[in-house]
Amino acid sequence: MIRISKYLARHLRHDPRRIGLTLDEGGWAEVDELLRAATEHGFAITPEELREVVAANDKRRYTIEGGRIRASQGHSVPVDLGLPAVEPPEVLYHGTVGRFLPAIRAEGLRPMSRHHVHLSPDRETAIRVGARRGVPVVLVVAAGDMHRDGHTFRRSANGVWLTDHVPPAHLRFP
Numbered sequence: 001m002i003r004i005s006k007y008l009a010r011h012l013r014h015d016p017r018r019i020g021l022t023l024d025e026g027g028w029a030e031v032d033e034l035l036r037a038a039t040e041h042g043f044a045i046t047p048e049e050l051r052e053v054v055a056a057n058d059k060r061r062y063t064i065e066g067g068r069i070r071a072s073q074g075h076s077v078p079v080d081l082g083l084p085a086v087e088p089p090e091v092l093y094h095g096t097v098g099r100f101l102p103a104i105r106a107e108g109l110r111p112m113s114r115h116h117v118h119l120s121p122d123r124e125t126a127i128r129v130g131a132r133r134g135v136p137v138v139l140v141v142a143a144g145d146m147h148r149d150g151h152t153f154r155r156s157a158n159g160v161w162l163t164d165h166v167p168p169a170h171l172r173f174p
């Protein structure tokens with residue numbers, strides 16, 4: 001399951017061209033086309049396996065709708081997910097690691113290789129995100145203040161909060 005999920009992430013977020021797949025501007029691929037392309041490139045996935053990965057995925061990373069599939073967030077290829085701007089909760093969290101703190105203190109949170117800065121709705125999720133890279137450090141984001149200052153927030157289908165940049169003044173460091 002994890003292997004299939006990583007394969008989907010690679011081709012639905014970052015490198016569809018590697019298997020000759022095209023995503024539309026919303027990031028959608030035809031399920032049939034994805035399965036055919038994967039099989040042709042030596043990674044056979046059955047429709048049942050695909051459905052199971054999408055349904056059982058711990059972060060609900062993928063959405064299937066009307067015979068199409070897309071990643072809910074995390075792209076590096078240009079896509080417009082068409083998510084409406086919404087009012088965020090007063091506080092959001094960002095999980096990172098100590099070695100990034102000097103740069104984050106200086107310039108705030110940047111999207112780096114993704115399209116947006118990814119923020120978590122709770123501290124536990126942020127700890128998991130940070131722990132991917134080492135000992136997690138959780139930053140508290142004054143999302144309500146940012147919203148009142150005119151920053152835009154969107155929420156992905158799987159509950160990740162997205163914004164363009166978090167200035168250092170809106171961050172609380174541990």
Ligand code: HQG
Nearest residue numbers: 061074096100103104107108109110112113114118129160
């Ligand atoms: C850091 C996973 C230096 C940032 C997770 C992070 C998430 C800076 C890294 C989703 C910086 C970027 C996203 C700055 C931010 N200077 N470093 N100014 N601003 N950083 O992977 O938030 O499993 O692109 O702290 O669960 O770690 O893919 O972002 O450590 O939801 O579905 O630069 O990815 O979801 O790393 O993770 P990433 P992220 P999936």
